[in-house]
Amino acid sequence: MGFRKDFLWGGAVAASQVEGAWNEDGKGMSVADVATYKPNVDVKDYKKNVTVSSEDIAKAMKDFSTDIYPKRRGIDGYHHYKEDIKLFAELGFKTLRFSIAWTRIFPNGDEDTPNQRGIEYYKNVIAELRKYNIEPLVTLSHYEMPLHLAVKYNGWADKKIIDYFVKFAKVCFDNYSDVKYWLTFNEIDSVTRHPFTSAGIIPDKSDNLLQDEYQALHNQFIASAMVTKLAHEIIPGSQVGCMLTKLTTYPATAKPEDVLAAENKNLMNYYPADVQAKGEYPKLVLRFFERNNINLDITKEEKHILKENTVDFISFSYYMSMLEAGDESTLEMTAGNTVVGGKNPYLKTTAWGWSIDSVGLRTSLVQLYDRYQKPLFVVENGMGATDKVEDGKVHDGYRISYFKEHISEMKKAVDDGVDLLGYTSWAPIDLVSAGTSQMSKRYGFIYVDLDDEGNGTGKRLKKDSFEWYKNVIATNGEKL
Template sequence: MYQSKYPQNFPENFLWGGATAANQIEGAWNLDGKGLTTAEVVAKAENRKKMSMDAVNEAVLATAIADQTAINYPKRRGIDFYHHYAEDIKLFAEMGFKVFRFSIAWARIFPNGDDQHPNEAGLKFYDQVLDELEKYQIEPLITLSHYEMPLALTKKYNGWADRRTIAAFTNYTKTVFKRYGKRVKYWLTFNEINTGTWGFHATGALDQDSTKNEQLQLRYQALHHQLIASALATKQLHQLCPMSKMGCMLARMQTYPATPNPVDVQAAQVADQKNLFFTDVQARGEYPNFMNRYFAEHGIKITMHPTDQQILAANPVDFVSFSYYMTTVTQANQDGTAVGNMATGGRNPYLQESAWGWQIDPIGLRITLNEMWDRYQKPLFVVENGLGALDKLVNGKIHDIYRINYLRQHIQQMKEAISDGVHLMGYTMWGPIDLISFSTSEMSKRYGFIYVDQDDQGNGSLRRIRKDSFYWYQKVIDSNGENLI
């Protein structure tokens, strides 16, 4: 619709906040009936520029299960949000949060994933979290599955490789919708669903001893089951809680061509298509045609039930969310040189990078917001964006101007995208309090506005300390994004 004026500020109801995941903050991995999850059998990485999350096979899994400690498995201890949730939410409220994104640990509700009855102690914990959020009028944004499926389903079905996992998941989602649906307006199905192409952490399926083509076949079949489960959960939510909204979630990897050479431009286009394939299915309700060639060339045959395409078409999500940390450069016939530890591609000579090798590209966020808005015409939500850094506690304070600069530049580009016409719902930076790193399971990689006194070995008082960025973000929220100084 043509208008002579365009938006120049964040909307009045913009959702400012922060994002976390149960497996990176909760701890209490063996308390109150909780079952072991896939996240809790991945050991800490030895190299901080190399991800540890998918080095799992039968032997590694057996060793992890036999180890009943948290020494080598930091996600088992998190930052003890399980016992500090009231204190942490009070700090979020002090910053002025409008929304807090967190995940429900499936294995805290159904320890084996498909138990006959839910674990009441687990349900009660999230009741208490929601009580605290309501006390401060903070909207919850809940992720249903954030890399933490019950390990028992890996052992029983090989995770999402088996279609029977769909029924276990929809029983879980129905349970939490009935319990919390009237209290929660915003939900997400699978965190960064596209990273299931990397394997175990997102699919719960062991495939490390397979050939490359066998891995691809298993992973895309597992992801198909997740896409069906996402659509069915969306249907459940709309039936049980008509006022609530369901979103999908993508790890967005904006791709640039290495040169103006058309073969590089075309290679970058293909890379982007493979990234956006997942939101295409969840937001548009069908498999895009461009994946047919990729599947055929890699010997991938998706087994679908007769009603699967109808299920996808009838239950698209209400909004599209994504994480944004970096962009990548693609060229034809590249050798897969790594960009940090989250993507493959070439280095961009115009960008700086973090201590973990993640190239920093604020303008890329504006580019991807515009492209995704043009593609889907559904409200967008930036639900992860942040800087992992080696924060130093000096005389009881953390002066993290580098984090403020990073966030300021990205927020400025979100504002530009809104002026471009993008409908943006909110921004939950990752993660508002220091937590265990997803990719390396270390504590040293700190994202938060709040410092947590814990080291990589789990030593420390767990004391929470406000960083300089805490007070900066407080001003950002209070001014609705106008005061970025």
């Protein structure tokens, strides 16, 4: 069968990882602007090692440097977006997934009126994409909520944030009404893995962190549903998707206890998409809340909002798979994409220890489509690697092999009957890593001459994978 004729090939980036210009043109501070350079994170306690304290935040707010806060500088995409979009057009992109930084529109998040300079910036970005017939796929919240809302309200743990977010979304819909495809929250399930980055929750301000995490997640569900309704009203024909971190988990063995443990892990991964696609909480998840004394503030009106405003499609990131066992002490643990799990001895890994499992992408697509019967969109997939420039070139055959294997399995899933809208690689251009704030962890088809300290020319350079992906898009995935 092959991919549909209107298949949306492209790439994905986030404002906080590419734009830089963290305090220009009226932009306020976001949670990303206090993220420090952390190349080595202890696998044994990932969550503890990425925690941000009130003291850390207070210090960062007084420090205007970009030395230890790499996301403040990004790759200076704010000033290079025309150059970068031209390269994406040369690749043949049909779509570009990017995020609108909330703090460019509402610097603190709770202002009465938006920042016009921020509004104009994204109008210019969208106009540049339209110039090359590239369809925008816009994420409203991608790990960059206003720092002010985190400090004042402890982020999404407070229901007041819902109204602020809906107001922000309405400004976006009113001003960018020609955008058809929208995502509400990036990897919404990640609130329970890195609550500050994903939801602005400052752990030392929480009396019951677990309770606050799941309440924040619920508040994001409500905001997502309200925003979905709003988009359909303001932009007729618009399509709104949820976005899940697809954490494909296999049982470590055929031992029944291991199989059950893997099933439970997958259930908790699916449930955020369940709520947004089906409009209600799974009963097994409600039982999990009872067992863990998690008492969510859910009103009858909110239940109605969820049920009446489900998403149009399911989007997800897929990077790796992991193992689960009834007895975790039997597993060798590894980490990747902010997740800790069992290492699979049958799979190779990247330099950062992420398992490479292309068949897992096919498995994920089939499972998701069977579960939801809604169109799917792969909006993140890629590998971080240490690239070297030799004689003005980057020979990244390892990246080509990775994508060739994953796109091949994706094509098989389509042949299986999966309704797939598109594929946006993470990331088409080198950027600052979300988890570690490194530049040396490179993902792109385009090399950016900057190191972990921000030194370099910033010059863009096409890697070998650039021409390869260009040919993949030109042949609609027929030639890999």
